[in-house]
Amino acid sequence: MNEEQVKVDRYAKSRDAFAWAKEVMPGGVNSPVRAFKSVAGGGDEIVPVTVKSGKGAMVMDVDGNEYVDYVLSYGPLILGHAPEVVSAAMSKVMRSGWTFGMPTEVETQLAQLVTDVVPSVDVVRFVNSGTEAVMSAIRLARAATGRAKVIKCTGCYHGHSDSLLVQAGSGATTLGVPSSPGVPEAITQNTLLVPFNDLVALDAVLKEQGDEVACFVVEPIAGNMGCVPPQDDYLEVVRELCDRHGVLLIFDEVMTGFRVDLGCAQKLYGVMPDLTCMGKVIGGGLPCAAYGGREDLMRQVAPDGPMYQAGTLSGNPLAMAAGLATLEVLRDTDAYGVLETQTASLELGMKQAASDAGVSVYTTRVGSMFGMFFSDKPVYNYEDATACRVDEYAIFFQSMLHQGVMLAPSAYETWFTSTQHDESVINMTIDAAAVAFKKVAG
Ligand code: PLP
Numbered sequence: 001m002n003e004e005q006v007k008v009d010r011y012a013k014s015r016d017a018f019a020w021a022k023e024v025m026p027g028g029v030n031s032p033v034r035a036f037k038s039v040a041g042g043g044d045e046i047v048p049v050t051v052k053s054g055k056g057a058m059v060m061d062v063d064g065n066e067y068v069d070y071v072l073s074y075g076p077l078i079l080g081h082a083p084e085v086v087s088a089a090m091s092k093v094m095r096s097g098w099t100f101g102m103p104t105e106v107e108t109q110l111a112q113l114v115t116d117v118v119p120s121v122d123v124v125r126f127v128n129s130g131t132e133a134v135m136s137a138i139r140l141a142r143a144a145t146g147r148a149k150v151i152k153c154t155g156c157y158h159g160h161s162d163s164l165l166v167q168a169g170s171g172a173t174t175l176g177v178p179s180s181p182g183v184p185e186a187i188t189q190n191t192l193l194v195p196f197n198d199l200v201a202l203d204a205v206l207k208e209q210g211d212e213v214a215c216f217v218v219e220p221i222a223g224n225m226g227c228v229p230p231q232d233d234y235l236e237v238v239r240e241l242c243d244r245h246g247v248l249l250i251f252d253e254v255m256t257g258f259r260v261d262l263g264c265a266q267k268l269y270g271v272m273p274d275l276t277c278m279g280k281v282i283g284g285g286l287p288c289a290a291y292g293g294r295e296d297l298m299r300q301v302a303p304d305g306p307m308y309q310a311g312t313l314s315g316n317p318l319a320m321a322a323g324l325a326t327l328e329v330l331r332d333t334d335a336y337g338v339l340e341t342q343t344a345s346l347e348l349g350m351k352q353a354a355s356d357a358g359v360s361v362y363t364t365r366v367g368s369m370f371g372m373f374f375s376d377k378p379v380y381n382y383e384d385a386t387a388c389r390v391d392e393y394a395i396f397f398q399s400m401l402h403q404g405v406m407l408a409p410s411a412y413e414t415w416f417t418s419t420q421h422d423e424s425v426i427n428m429t430i431d432a433a434a435v436a437f438k439k440v441a442g
Contacts, residue, residue, distance in 0.1 A: 010402070013062040017050040036409045042394030046401065048409070054081030056420035059406060067406035068425045070370075070415040074408070075223075075255050075280040078339075078368070079329055080420030086284050089325035090318055098318045107315035110324045114282070114290065117262050117331065120272040124292030125301055126315040130254035130279030131159025133289040134217065136301075136309045137275045138163065141215035141248045143307040144297055151205060151216045151247075153196040155382025157224035158217060158252050158277075166191045195381040196222050197231045202241055210245030215275075220265035223255040225385040227364045227371025227414040235271040248297075254279035254289060255414065260367040262330050268366070281330075284322030287313070335419050339368035342426055343417045346370060349430030357437035359392070370415040374440075385412060392440045399436035405429050 021028035027035040029048070036048045049061045057080055059069045069081070079086065093106075111124050127133050138150055150163065158164040162183045178188045192209065194201040196218070206213065220235055222228040242249040251273035256265040258281040266272055274297060279289035292298060302308045329335060347365050350372055354361040362378055364371035373379045374389040374396075393411035400407050405428075407415065 010065060011047055011049065011061075011063060014050045015047045017062055018047045021050075033408070033410050033413070038390070038411070039394045039397040039409045041391060042396075042398035044398050044402075046398060049401070049406070056080045056082075057418060057422070057425045065404065067401070067404050068421070068429055069406045070417065070429075071406055071408050071413075072416040072418055073280075073285055074413070075259060075416050076283060076285040077416075078259060078281050078335070078418055079284075079326060080418035083326075083329075083420075085329060086322050086325045089321040090286075093317050093321045099313060099316055101312065104315070104317050104320070106317050106320040106324060110282075110320045110327070113324065113327050113331070114278070114292065117327075118257070118264050118276060118278075118292070119267055120274070120294070121276055121292035122295040123298035124278075124290050125298070125309065126288060126290045126320070127309075127311055128287045128289065128313055128316075129159065130252075130277065130289045131161055132311070133254060133277040133279055133291045134158040134164060134250070134252055135161040137250050137277050137291040137293075138215060138217065139309065140291070140297060140300060140307050141250060141275065144300055145214045145246065145248060147212055147214040148190045149192060149209060149213045150190060151192045151194060151202070151213055153218055153222070153382075154193050155196060155225035155228075155385060156217075156219045156222055156252070158219075159254075162187045163191050164217075166193060195383065196225075196228060197234050197380045199234065199237050199241070202238065206241055206245045206247065210247060213245065213247045215248040215250050216242055217250040217252055219252045219255065220269060220271070221256050221260065221366050221369060223369060223414040225382050225412050226373055226379065226388075227366070227369045228379055228381065228385065229364055229366050230269065231380060235269050239271050239273075248274040250275045250277065252277045256366075256369070258282060258327060258330060259369060259416070261336065262327075265366075281326060282323050283319045284324075284326035286316070286319035286322045288316065288319035288323055336367065338419050339417060342421050342423070343368045343370055345423070346417065346421070346426050346429065349426065350433055353430055353434040354437050356434065357441045359437045359440050368417045370417070372415070374411070395440050396433075396436045399439045400429075400432055403432040403435060405432045 018028050029035045051059050052062050053060045059067050114124050165180050166188045253264045253276050257278040261268045275293035277291045300307050360376045362373045362375045374392040379385050390411040
């Protein structure tokens with residue numbers, strides 16, 4: 001068998017599974033990036049791997065291949081796959097019923113923990129997805145201020161709700177243009193764009209239209225154009241500018257929340273937003289998200305106040321139990337210390353392997369969020385991120401996949417580690433990267 005046949009054989013069952021999936025689901029997937037389209041140009045014909053199971057740092061596919069997983073379901077699995085403590089908490093719920101549409105104690109327990117540890121969150125409301133969390137926080141900001149406009153950063157992702165599905169424009173600020181058919185311009189006209197890490201642009205748009213702006217929504221560490229941390233005093237000055245114009249500051253911590261610190265990015269950087277959106281880790285890998293913040297704002301949410309927002313499965317006991325068990329581990333152990341040490345050694349090893357192969361990369365990291373850009377220059381915003389050599393990422397991705405390392409199938413995703421990514425899997429990843437970088441170098 002030649003090298004090509006080995007590769008085809010290695011993914012034979014995934015190939016069949018994906019062919020079937022494509023017949024009955026758009027692109028064979030339930031979220032576009034999973035279709036591997038943006039890494040298809042790496043030289044090999046690849047199909048998305050169909051996963052069968054996961055344990056710790058590893059995922060297994062239907063062909064029996066094993067991979068060290070840096071996708072971790074795009075962030076929720078901070079304790080790795082199927083941790084005993086979380087599955088035990090869920091099993092308990094599964095024996096006693098898992099949805100009621102009535103209050104349960106477990107949702108109050110999770111709400112108590114969240115309000116205890118997230119500094120700016122006095123009151124919290126659970127929803128089912130990050131998309132819903134940000135959509136609802138924006139509705140609340142508009143209700144509270146009586147203003148219609150929203151400012152977001154190019155390259156920041158806040159879910160797929162209509163008014164936020166707006167990406168890059170040209171110039172410092174651009175009036176929103178929908179980035180998907182089906183989103184009327186009338187909706188996105190109220191969405192203003194500024195580059196991330198650009199205080200001059202934010203200041204300018206606020207000076208011009210600040211009295212019409214309800215909120216500035218931002219990922220405190222941008223994680224959807226790769227991992228791009230805030231520069232210097234960016235978040236502090238953002239806070240000041242928002243205050244000056246009576247604009248509410250919303251931190252979208254769907255990715256960063258409980259990932260970089262138990263108190264979320266706001267605690268790490270010491271900057272308090274008015275409203276916070278949380279997701280991913282908060283549900284321990286089940287569909288769960290939340291928005292919360294200052295008491296006077298959150299009391300405007302129905303039924304305390306007039307701003308309507310609801311959900312059949314919101315506060316679902318199974319998701320609450322998984323989230324509570326996960327956050328308790330994060331609170332009661334040295335999880336963040338472990339994540340810091342392990343991910344720092346991953347970063348160091350990746351840099352060394354790239355440099356040994358003569359490939360220029362720019363790496364970023366905050367705790368267990370890691371970014372690696374195929375770039376000669378630093379990356380501070382969407383323009384920098386999209387200038388990177390994505391064709392090289394595709395080659396790198398494919399080589400890593402063949403060697404048993406699962407990276408996100410896009411150059412614009414953050415890598416995540418879990419507490420289960422110990423020295424041996426990190427070292428195995430770095431060894432694989434040495435081979436992959438050589439392939440990139442040609
Ligand atoms: N906000 C951020 C920062 C995200 O990273 C995501 C998803 O990746 C979302 C919102 C949307 O969350 P969901 O996919 O749960 O709707």
